[in-house]
Amino acid sequence: MEPYPFLCTPSLFHLPRQPSADHFANMNSALNWMLVQDAQDANATIVLFPGWPCSRDVNFTLAAPQATTVTVVYVNQKLESLAVSPPSAGRRIKFANCVSSEQAQALLS
Numbered sequence: 522m523e524p525y526p527f528l529c530t531p532s533l534f535h536l537p538r539q540p541s542a543d544h545f546a547n548m549n550s551a552l553n554w555m556l557v558q559d560a561q562d563a564n565a566t567i568v569l570f571p572g573w574p575c576s577r578d579v580n581f582t583l584a585a586p587q588a589t590t591v592t593v594v595y596v597n598q599k600l601e602s603l604a605v606s607p608p609s610a611g612r613r614i615k616f617a618n619c620v621s622s623e624q625a626q627a628l629l630s
Contacts, residue, residue, distance in 0.1 A: 556593075559586040560615070567610070568617050569593065575619040585610075595619065603628040 560566035594602035
């Protein structure tokens with residue numbers, strides 16, 4: 522059996538097999554970090570869209586720090602819906618880009 526000459530390449534997607542569950546878990550983690558991050562500050566701020574391209578639509582419900590769930594619908598470069606559970610956690614939400622704080626607070630009110 523001849524060894525694969527491309528095993529030393531950095532991309533595992535060139536292998537003659539499907540990506541494993543580990544690859545999908547890594548992609549899932551990357552998407553999660555692009556959408557929601559913990560600012561790790563004293564206020565326990567939740568940062569939304571820190572790495573998301575504003576031109577891409579997204580609809581998600583993700584867990585955030587301190588037992589918080591965030592649901593967002595972002596379509597055509599506009600925030601259509603924002604829900605935070607528990608509602609008291611809404612004051613900790615900040616958008617890194619794409620959405621103004623005023624727009625977000627209007628949907629939380």
